[in-house]
Amino acid sequence: MHKTIEKKDIIIALASTALLSLNVVTSKIGVDHFPPFLFAALRFLTCAPFLYFFPIRDISMKDLLLISLCIGFLYLGGINFALYSGVSAGITILFAQLSVFITILLSAVFLKDIPKFNQLAGIFVGFIGIFVICLVKGFAANTLGMLALFISAFAYAVGTLLVKRANSNPFALNIWVASISVLPTLFISLLFEGNILETLSSTTLSQWGTVLFAGLGSMLLAGAGWTYLVNKYTLSSISPFRLLTPVFGIIFAVIILRESYPLAMWIGASLVMGGLVITQLKFPYSSMNIRLRRKMSLQRHVLILKRKP
Numbered sequence: 001m002h003k004t005i006e007k008k009d010i011i012i013a014l015a016s017t018a019l020l021s022l023n024v025v026t027s028k029i030g031v032d033h034f035p036p037f038l039f040a041a042l043r044f045l046t047c048a049p050f051l052y053f054f055p056i057r058d059i060s061m062k063d064l065l066l067i068s069l070c071i072g073f074l075y076l077g078g079i080n081f082a083l084y085s086g087v088s089a090g091i092t093i094l095f096a097q098l099s100v101f102i103t104i105l106l107s108a109v110f111l112k113d114i115p116k117f118n119q120l121a122g123i124f125v126g127f128i129g130i131f132v133i134c135l136v137k138g139f140a141a142n143t144l145g146m147l148a149l150f151i152s153a154f155a156y157a158v159g160t161l162l163v164k165r166a167n168s169n170p171f172a173l174n175i176w177v178a179s180i181s182v183l184p185t186l187f188i189s190l191l192f193e194g195n196i197l198e199t200l201s202s203t204t205l206s207q208w209g210t211v212l213f214a215g216l217g218s219m220l221l222a223g224a225g226w227t228y229l230v231n232k233y234t235l236s237s238i239s240p241f242r243l244l245t246p247v248f249g250i251i252f253a254v255i256i257l258r259e260s261y262p263l264a265m266w267i268g269a270s271l272v273m274g275g276l277v278i279t280q281l282k283f284p285y286s287s288m289n290i291r292l293r294r295k296m297s298l299q300r301h302v303l304i305l306k307r308k309p
Contacts, residue, residue, distance in 0.1 A: 129271025
């Protein structure tokens, strides 16, 4: 059953998406200095000190490890690798949003969460807007980077379904997922990314700032906010909010990096916003409601006929 999103939760969705978007900007700065998996390991490590304050008891170790593998290692590691390997921001944004479609598809198959027509229409409009944004940003890519993005999008969708099934404490889950993800990402970094001690010794204060924000601002706050929403609402109703990531990204790039964008970019952003509005509209005479009304009317006629002598 679809549940109308409360106003306070819409604010949480917008705030979480804004933090995730700001993380894309800071992560791009971060991977200019740190190798991708070292950057991921460091951001995860910032959450580890909170383990003592947020014990987790309402989830199996198997599910916790699977969520850590999908969202911690494959999703974030894949995006960092793609950015580091030279994949353009446009391609990265486009494929990150594919996780919305994959999430809704998997949710329909495994959770019987069938999206409404207006949700599908809104997502379609929003994706057209994202495509327009990507046309402006460019489509430079490479084979390994593209493969990493495909894997990261699918891993995020699977991880989101696992989070929905676990229905665990949002803060505790994200802290434990981050802490568990430190080991595999650090292992990959030690194997393939050269002398990490040399990288760490040359890190500036502002570069450490990108690590702290990626861990505490994005992984902890935004991640916990999003987990709370996933636990409370159907995935088909909440997932479209992630389409706002590139819109907030444009806004932060203008404010922080003093970038300017052509009219086409703002048209694309407007389409994304319009698509999101469509997903949240109520249509009392949708096809599903019409079928339900017809069924109820038929039942009333049958009862009337049975009552007649």
